[in-house]
Amino acid sequence: MKLRIYVTLKPGVLDPQGKAIEHALSGLGFSxxxxxxxxxLIELEVADGTADAxxxxxxxxxxAxxxxxNYRIERA
Amino acid sequence: MKLRIYVTLKPGVLDPQGKAIEHALSGLGFSxxxxxxxxxLIELEVADGTADAxxxxxxxxxxAxxxxxNYRIERA
Structure with missing residues (x-):
C-alpha cells in the first residue's frame, strides 16, 4: 500500500527556504x-492492512x- | 492563486534521506x-492569471x- 505524507510548516513559523525561493524567483524575473x-512529501510503501493509528x-x-x-496522510 | 508543486526524485536515483527514514522506522518498531x-512540496502564492508556461x-x-x-504542478 502506498502512502503519501505531506509535512508542512505551521502558519507563522518562519520559512527561510521559502523566502530564498521568493527572492530567487523575483531575481529570475518572475514577478x-x-x-x-x-x-x-514522504512516499511510503507499507504492508497492506497497516493501521491508520x-x-x-x-x-x-x-x-514530522x-x-x-503539520502533517497530512493520503492513501494513494 | 495558490499552486502546489511536488518535486520527487526520479525512479532509480538514490535517496539516502529515504533510506534513513526506512531504517529509523524499523528501529522504532514499525515493521x-x-x-x-x-x-x-512547494506552495506558491502567485498572481491570478499567471501563465502555465x-x-x-x-x-x-x-x-526542480x-x-x-520530476515535478508536478497542481492548482489549488
Whole structure:
C-alpha cells in the first residue's frame, strides 16, 4: 500500500527556504510571486492492512516535528 | 492563486534521506515499511492569471533539478 505524507510548516513559523525561493524567483524575473513555503512529501510503501493509528504514530514519532509542523496522510 | 508543486526524485536515483527514514522506522518498531522516498512540496502564492508556461519555467529554472527530479504542478 502506498502512502503519501505531506509535512508542512505551521502558519507563522518562519520559512527561510521559502523566502530564498521568493527572492530567487523575483531575481529570475518572475514577478507576482507573493509567497513561497516549502514542505516535505514522504512516499511510503507499507504492508497492506497497516493501521491508520500506526501511520499516525510514525508521523508523530519520526516524520514530522509536531511543534512546528503539520502533517497530512493520503492513501494513494 | 495558490499552486502546489511536488518535486520527487526520479525512479532509480538514490535517496539516502529515504533510506534513513526506512531504517529509523524499523528501529522504532514499525515493521512492514518496504520503501520510503522523500520529495519536496512547494506552495506558491502567485498572481491570478499567471501563465502555465511561467510556472513551468519556474520549476525548470529553479525549483526542480530536472536531471534527477520530476515535478508536478497542481492548482489549488
Amino acid at each position: 507576482g510571486v507573493d509567497s513561497a513555503r516549502v514542505g516535505k 500506526d501511520v499516525d504514530a510514525m508521523c508523530r514519532q519520526l516524520l 516535528n509536531t511543534v512546528i509542523e | 512492514g515499511v518496504d520503501s520510503a522516498r522523500v520529495g519536496k 511561467d510556472v513551468d519555467a519556474m520549476c525548470r529554472q529553479l525549483l 533539478n530536472t536531471v534527477i527530479e
